Amino acid sequence: MSHSPIKAFRKGEVLYLAMPSSKGGYYIVAAALNKKTNTLFIGHDCPAIRHNKQCWHVKAAVEAFKEWRWWEVDENTKVVSIQKPLVLLPELELIELPGGGKTYDHDHDFAGNIKNRTG
Numbered sequence: 018m019s020h021s022p023i024k025a026f027r028k029g030e031v032l033y034l035a036m037p038s039s040k041g042g043y044y045i046v047a048a049a050l051n052k053k054t055n056t057l058f059i060g061h062d063c064p065a066i067r068h069n070k071q072c073w074h075v076k077a078a079v080e081a082f083k084e085w086r087w088w089e090v091d092e093n094t095k096v097v098s099i100q101k102p103l104v105l106l107p108e109l110e111l112i113e114l115p116g117g118g119k120t121y122d123h124d125h126d127f128a129g130n131i132k133n134r135t136g
């Protein structure tokens with residue numbers, strides 16, 4: 018399966034990721050850290066999250082955020098996933114993640130989940 022790599026954007030301290038869908042197009046996933054509670058909120062909308070299923074988008078967003086702001090997250094950071102439809106806005110700034118986004122390529126199989134995904 019060929020697909021585009023994940024693209025990363027930022028708005029202030031919020032990370033936005035455009036993750037390729039197997040059906041074409043992208044899922045937009047946002048990651049924002051609440052530093053007071055050390056909680057990383059991952060917002061996106063996809064068929065899996067609508068059915069309360071695990072999906073690779075959340076794992077990939079957590080990994081990407083950890084790479085982007087490694088000094089702000091630690092092993093105690095909690096992750097909360099919320100269903101939220103998002104679009105890319107013109108004010109978002111395209112950024113380069115240290116790993117170039119390649120680490121989160123779903124061909125590399127996140128926790129065995131990705132190859133089963135249908136969405």
Ligand SMILES: [Zn+2]
Nearest residue numbers: 063065072074
């Ligand atoms: Zn998802």
